[in-house]
Amino acid sequence: MNEKPSDAKIKANRRNSQRSTGPKDATSTRFNAVKHGLLAEGITELDNPEMFSAFCAKLEAELKPVGEIERFLVRQITLGMIRLKRAAKLEAEFTTAKLNPPITALEGLHSEMVIDPGIPSRLSSLTVDALVNKFGRYETQIENRFFRHLHELERLQRLRHGETIPAPASLDVAVHADKPLLASFGNPFET
Secondary structure (H helix, E strand, C coil): CCCCCCHHHHHHHHHHHHHCCCCCCCCCCCCCCCCCCCCCCCCCCCCCHHHHHHHHHHHHHHHCCCHHHHHHHHHHHHHHHHHHHHHHHHHHHHHHHHHCCCEEEECCCCCEEEEECCCCCCCCHHHHHHHHHHHHHHHHHHHHHHHHHHHHHHHHHHHHCCCCCCCCCCCCCCCCCCCCCECHHHCECCC
């Protein structure tokens, strides 16, 4: 069934590929590889790369990090702020697209004519629809990281300036709604 193409066909395909200039308009396809981008390691195609460098420099000037650890924390704070802005932007675009859908009219028995294209979002409705349920969770996670990095930077800077700061405390709290008393790991509480 799958026959090997002839040498002439292979040569013709190679000649034709030399003339290819790529897509003429990539506005609708350039985000195809983006699944959600909310927790990307750095900036994504949804962000402004030129603005990111300037924003990093601005925060470094404001927070005055000293050493690699403090510079790392400032970068993490910057990424957290970018991610929060990204989440808000995607949510706003999705809402706008839902409030302004395309308007079509039947042109014949089997075709439609677009009267008004509406205001489309950058990502497809299906992609963003799947994300909407995650926005709140991601924003909370990003905010938690953001404030954890900000607080750690502040703690390190205070220590560097000679202040006596207690070590950070970590506390695990488990709340059980079950009627019988439970000990750790769901084991029954014995008196």
